Amino acid sequence: MPLLFSYGTLQQPEVQISTFGRLLSGQHDQLLGFSQTMVAIDDPEVVATSGKSHHPIVKHTGDMEERVAGMVFEITDAELANADQYEVSAYKRISANLASGLTAWVYVDARFTD
Template identity: 60%
Template sequence: MNDDVWLFSYGTLQQEGVQIATFGRLLEGCADALPGYATVPFEITDPEVIATSGKKFHTMASPSGNPADEVPGVVFRITPAELAAADTYEVSDYKRISVRLKSGLEAFVYVGA
């Protein structure tokens, strides 16, 4: 039985270096969008995440209250073990939730905690 899950990324999890460091492989994904959300800049203070992503400022998705808003990104099919690795990569200012993407897929995404 295939227990893979979908993970939507609008930020650094799309970067090849972050994928190699986090999952040990490059992910294949498809363009999608997260409706009803907008992004804001967010300063990362975890030195390991900054070293992995090469960025001190990431973006954070938050509900916008406007169904016309959407955050573009990429949806990846990953294993539950890889989802756990993504949980480890993301700092505590983010929380993982389940959402319905514009395509209709149910996916996990990290948003503001």
């Protein structure tokens, strides 16, 4: 089953219920070599689901001293597809290594990916 790392709204219970139809259980982890900022969300459905007009977003810096805290969740392929639908076009899903040694999907700033 896929692993999904969340540093933002996918950790919120109301977003999990809306996106996955259930509450996820996960473990704390960190994304290495990334920095975090905020991005304005213009999709009214996503804003209504999260209750927030600005969401966290990360970009790769390569500086392994930089860390973004979050949670890693085990989800199904169908749930991963649901997460893809929830995330707006500002985000792109990539595979990344976590501090724990796990590799997980994570949504990053689409402007800074190849």
